[in-house]
Amino acid sequence: MAASLPRPRILRLRLQDFRSYPRLDLPLGACLTAFCGPNGAGKTNLLEAISLLSPGRGLRRATLTALARREGPGTFSILADLDTGTGPLALATGLVPDEAGRECRIDREPVSSAMRFLDHLTLLWLTPDQDGLFRGPAGDRRRFLDRLVLAVDSAHGSRVSSFETALRHRNRLLEEGGGPRWLDAIEQEIVELGTAVAAARAETVARLDALAERDAALMAPFPFARLTLEGELEQRLGSMAAGSVEDWYRAALRDGRARDRAAGRTLIGPQASDLAVLHGPKGEPAATCSTGEQKALLLGLILAQARLIGQMRGQPPMLLVDEVAAHLDAERRAALYRILRMLGGQVFLSGTDPLLFEALGEGASLMMVRDGSVVDA
Numbered sequence: 387m388a389a390s391l392p393r394p395r396i397l398r399l400r401l402q403d404f405r406s407y408p409r410l411d412l413p414l415g416a417c418l419t420a421f422c423g424p425n426g427a428g429k430t431n432l433l434e435a436i437s438l439l440s441p442g443r444g445l446r447r448a449t450l451t452a453l454a455r456r457e458g459p460g461t462f463s464i465l466a467d468l469d470t471g472t473g474p475l476a477l478a479t480g481l482v483p484d485e486a487g488r489e490c491r492i493d494r495e496p497v498s499s500a501m502r503f504l505d506h507l508t509l510l511w512l513t514p515d516q517d518g519l520f521r522g523p524a525g526d527r528r529r530f531l532d533r534l535v536l537a538v539d540s541a542h543g544s545r546v547s548s549f550e551t552a553l554r555h556r557n558r559l560l561e562e563g564g565g566p567r568w569l570d571a572i573e574q575e576i577v578e579l580g581t582a583v584a585a586a587r588a589e590t591v592a593r594l595d596a597l598a599e600r601d602a603a604l605m606a607p608f609p610f611a612r613l614t615l616e617g618e619l620e621q622r623l624g625s626m627a628a629g630s631v632e633d634w635y636r637a638a639l640r641d642g643r644a645r646d647r648a649a650g651r652t653l654i655g656p657q658a659s660d661l662a663v664l665h666g667p668k669g670e671p672a673a674t675c676s677t678g679e680q681k682a683l684l685l686g687l688i689l690a691q692a693r694l695i696g697q698m699r700g701q702p703p704m705l706l707v708d709e710v711a712a713h714l715d716a717e718r719r720a721a722l723y724r725i726l727r728m729l730g731g732q733v734f735l736s737g738t739d740p741l742l743f744e745a746l747g748e749g750a751s752l753m754m755v756r757d758g759s760v761v762d763a
């Protein structure tokens with residue numbers, strides 16, 4: 387386990403033309419902050435703004451233009467002043483005129499991408515959109531897993547995107563009837579990148595699986611998840627030497643060219659694998675558990691992830707918990723708040739009813755959100 391580093395906290399959040407907020411200047415800083423207000427008040431928008439202090443498209447996976455306020459100038463900015471524990475740090479991101487991607491700054495200096503934010507801060511979130519995670523398409527679970535891998539292994543992001551680029555390249559070559567030499571070369575690249583992607587995922591899954599079971603009592607009443615990575619490549623990674631797995635993968639791609647050309651995509655590799663999740667205590671596939679069991683299991687999985695990130699980075703992640711409290715009975719809510727405190731990272735929650743947050747306890751802050759304004763209750 388890494389030595390414990392200071393815990394970053396957002397002390398102030400400023401928004402300009404972001405979603406429903408023309409302008410907002412919000413002092414924060416509590417270990418637990420709950421945003422409370424009626425439907426449509428702008429609570430999730432606040433969590434989404436914070437979620438953009440990490441790589442990717444935030445907790446709604448929105449496009450940049452959707453994030454800009456509809457009646458605004460078409461640009462937006464998010465500024466967060468942090469106390470890192472060793473000093474102040476300013477993270478900023480937004481859409482500026484004539485820029486294709488989003489602009490990111492650390493202490494006012496432009497940085498190449500939001501990946502740099504990971505040097506200072508990791509974020510995890512739980513939203514109602516994730517409710518279908520266990521029943522939905524495998525791609526959602528792969529993305530969910532890749533975010534976790536990225537939090538503990540910052541090279542994973544570029545690995546995955548280079549791999550996806552190489553796959554698109556191969557698919558295009560197949561479609562256009564590219565020569566075998568070109569295909570050999572791109573498939574070699576796919577083999578190297580794809581094996582690295584699968585190995586990084588497998589390592590994180592194994593760690594999380596072990597931790598989830600070990601810490602089951604700490605996370606009670608939220609059940610632990612048993613996790614395995616399913617796929618032809620992943621299965622071989624667990625039982626064969628790395629060199630032999632690469633040889634198998636290369637041959638499978640070569641032999642599969644006609645089939646992949648007909649399918650219009652590459653059928654073998656980590657882009658086709660799945661994260662299989664079992665309800666640990668019941669030993670039942672998550673997908674067939676009841677709705678309530680799935681919600682509790684997802685919560686257990688996120689909390690275990692937070693713990694794994696905390697242990698591997700020596701610094702707990704910041705957590706964004708959208709609407710979750712409303713689905714829990716009073717006892718489970720109190721347990722959730724206790725676990726969130728134990729994890730130690732700054733937490734932001736949302737809900738419509740202030741009563742949901744009565745048990746947050748000492749040092750927590752309740753903020754009322756209404757008509758684009760946010761006030762300390």
Ligand SMILES: Nc1ncnc2c1ncn2[C@@H]1O[C@H](COP(=O)(O)OP(=O)(O)OP(=O)(O)O)[C@@H](O)[C@H]1O
Pocket residue numbers: 404405406407423424425426427428429430431432452453454455456457738
């Ligand atoms: N780009 C945008 N420009 C202006 N307003 C927007 C934009 N995107 C979303 N909104 C508005 O933001 C409002 C608040 O949305 P938000 O999802 O934050 O509400 P909420 O408080 O989380 O509500 P609920 O309790 O229903 O989840 C919505 O009414 C929506 O129409």
Ligand SMILES: [Mg+2]
Pocket residue numbers: 429430431708709736
């Ligand atoms: Mg909401």
